[in-house]
Amino acid sequence: MSARQTTPDFTRPALAPGLLGAIALVAFLAVIGDDGWFTVARFVIAILALIMLVFAVQAKQWWWLPPLAAIAVLWNPVLPIVLPLVGWQIAHGVGAIVFVASGLLIKVHRVD
Numbered sequence: 834m835s836a837r838q839t840t841p842d843f844t845r846p847a848l849a850p851g852l853l854g855a856i857a858l859v860a861f862l863a864v865i866g867d868d869g870w871f872t873v874a875r876f877v878i879a880i881l882a883l884i885m886l887v888f889a890v891q892a893k894q895w896w897w898l899p900p901l902a903a904i905a906v907l908w909n910p911v912l913p914i915v916l917p918l919v920g921w922q923i924a925h926g927v928g929a930i931v932f933v934a935s936g937l938l939i940k941v942h943r944v945d
Contacts, residue, residue, distance in 0.1 A: 843940040847888035851936020854881040854904075855929040865921045875910035878928070882908070885935055892941045900931045 861874035882905040889897040907914055907924060916924065 840943065843942050845937070845939065846891075846941055847885050847939040848936045850881045850884045850888075851932045851934075851939075854878060854885070854932035854936075857881065858925045858929040858932065862922065862925050865918060865925075872910055872913075875908045875913065878908040879905045879910060881932070885932070885939070888939050888941065889935065892939050894939055897935045897939060901935060904928050904931060 857874065857877050861871070861878070864870035864874060882901050886898060886901045886905065889895070889901060907928075
C-alpha cells in the first residue's frame with residue numbers, strides 16, 4: 834500500500850510572525866523601562882502586529898483586526914504610549930496570547 838499525501842486546503846501564513854511576536858514579547862519583558870532596548874522592542878512588536886493584520890485581511894478574518902491593531906498602536910514607537918511597569922507586564926502577556934492565537938487561527942485558503 835502506498836500512503837497518499839494530500840495538500841491541505843489552507844495555509845497558516847501568520848504562524849511564523851505570531852510565534853516570533855510572542856517570543857519577542859516574552860523576551861522584551863526584561864527591557865521594560867530601558868529607553869534604547871524598549872524602543873527596539875516597540876519596532877519589532879509593532880511591525881509583526883502589522884504583518885499579522887495583513888494576513889488577517891487576506892484571510893477575511895476581520896475579528897482579528899481590533900486586537901492586532903491595538904498591539905500595533907500600543908507598541909507604536911513613533912508616538913509612544915506610557916504605561917506603568919505592571920501595565921506593560923500585563924500587556925506583554927495578553928499580547929503574547931493574541932499573537933499565538935491569531936497565528937494558529939488565521940488561515941488563508943490555497944489557490945491552485
